[in-house]
Amino acid sequence: MSAHIRTDYAQSDQLFASRASVIAYAALGVLLVAAPFLIESYYLSQLVFVLIYAIVGVAMNILSGQAGQVSIGHAAFLAIGAYSAAIAQKYGVPLPVYLVLAGAFTGLIGYLVGLPALRLHGIYLAIATLAFAFIVEEVLARWESVTHGNEGLMLAAPNVFGMKLGTNGFYYLCLGVTVVVMLAAINIIRSPTGRAFLAIRDSETAARSMGIDTARYKTSAFAISAAITGVAGVLYAHKLSFISPEMFSLAVSIDFVMIIIIGGVLSLRGAVFGAIFMIMVDPMLIVVKDKLPQITDAAMHGIGLGEPIIASIQAGVLRVVNAPGLKSLIFGLIIILFIIYEPMGLDGRWQRVKAYCKQFPLARQRSARPQRMFLKSERR
Amino acid sequence: MLDFIQQVIGGVALGCVYGLIALGFVLIYKATEVVNFAQGEIMMLGAFLSFTFIATLGLNYWLAFLLCVICMAILGSLMERLVVRPILGYPQFSIVMATIGLGLVIRSLVGIIWGTDDLRIETPFTNGVVKLGGLVIAEDSLSIIVATALLCALLYAFFRFTRVGIAMQATSQNMLAAYYMGIPVKRMFSLIWSLSAIVACCAGILLAPITFIHANLGFLGIKAFPAAVLGGFGSIPGALAGGITIGIVESLSGFYLPEGFKDVAAYVVLLAVLLWRPQGLFGSNAMKKV
Incomplete structure (x- = not known):
């Protein structure tokens, strides 16, 4: 691997590594904005799925790649986000509000699930998230007064402040959310929180002896990851416009882990590569x-x-x-x-x-x- | 009261199967630090093999059992050699995912080879019942309990009295020290995988008469996780006790609680145990070194 030679602390805080990468990302941005006018609707629809998977990939990356905690139950967080969106929409809450609310709510649930993570590590945590995912799936199927059980829920077209979003509009919404999530993730990673995640990943005991409150950072990694997945869930529900419990099974959780395994756990770029790969398989x-x-x-x-x-x-x-x-x-x-x-x-x-x-x-x-x-x- | 005892016995029988699968997890985990998420699928493979030997080829039950065990022992060490050995020493996360991948491969291969229909085998115990006072116990369930007890006794003797068994214990206590003592650690890993595949195969064949043999049988393996965690993941008697506990809890909650609780009871118990006593009921709580 090529080594980055840094001569100043400020360099490790820069958003872009070099001028060349600024230009490259700007070009990518222009291409993505122009995409609806360049490609057919089928590919645009696939691109929306790539964006949603990339958001989930970012969430998985923060949890597994940065903080080193394993989750094989992330489909449950996607489900919570999706169901919150469907229910909020039924009560006439506007989209931007429930996008944020669903994220916050899922984050809260993620925090609660992360609490056992205080005492667990490695494989126990993986099993706990697995159990959590099964319980959520079962609750969604049985709590019929709210979730309509296995019949599922329909969602109306996404609606931003009285303006109905068409295919292109929804694409731009997803693109915008992806960019915001990416920037947030990058900022988390280069902040003290992100550095603490890395320390915990590399050695929990060493991190604790350096004065890092491992319990707090592990739960917050869980909460952040869950919140991002919840936001992805809102978009996912709108993309499919119908959700039911069996769409959030163990297989979906495994898909999510595959995103970062295929893409690579070490950087956020991997999440995007993995998302593209996973969507292309079908x-x-x-x-x-x-x-x-x-x-x-x-x-x-x-x-x-x-x-x-x-x-x-x-x-x-x-x-x-x-x-x-x-x-x-x-x-x-x-x-x-x-x-x-x-x-x-x-x-x-x-x-x-x-x-x-x-x-x-x-x-x-x-x-x-x-x-x-x-x-x-x-x-x- | 009779209902209660009946349910408990059914639960114990099912719990023995969970316990045997959990035993497979524990054997591999203790020796190699790998958690094998494909254990349920390996059990399923054993059940399907027994179908081929018993129903398709028409062999004697006991002969078929022996053949299955031999096949699974070979397959088990093959899996270790092909999938696990190349990635030994990678982060736990990668290894877990590799075994999940292995499980997916086994499940879909089974679906391609044997189809997705429900299959059934006949055993010497099918339809037989034992009456004990007012209790009616199916011989199938009884055979599971007896076979589990026998298998455990055999395993105990193996680990206690044979050279290979003691070498395995040494490997699981300290890989490096075992290596210095001249124990072929890599071969031990293969053997452990064989052993755990054998245990899973026995579970599969014992379970086959009371449920159908189908491609989703492997999901039972996931239910064995609560059993292993309850028992402390590193403890062999713990795994069995955990399995039986989970079996009883599941059976009773299916009988007394509303529909739906049966499927999640095991996981609720699991989360409760993880919150209350993460090291399990039988585990030790040692701090790890940096």
């Missing part, structure tokens, strides 16, 4: 399902196999391609392969490619390996 899968049988058929005829063998292999291919569990098979493989071969995620790869280009003849492979720890550390 359309790619449809293409594969369409084309794969034809390709294998052509390939086998090309080799010149006998007709009965081709028929039986083709039946096998069709069975795999049409299996209901194909998506989770691919997801499972992606998780395992990424962790084994690309543990720093897409962002890590991107950094390495950049570093390689910069230090061209001198770049070394070994310098980019993640560190392994063989000491027993998480045992209580």
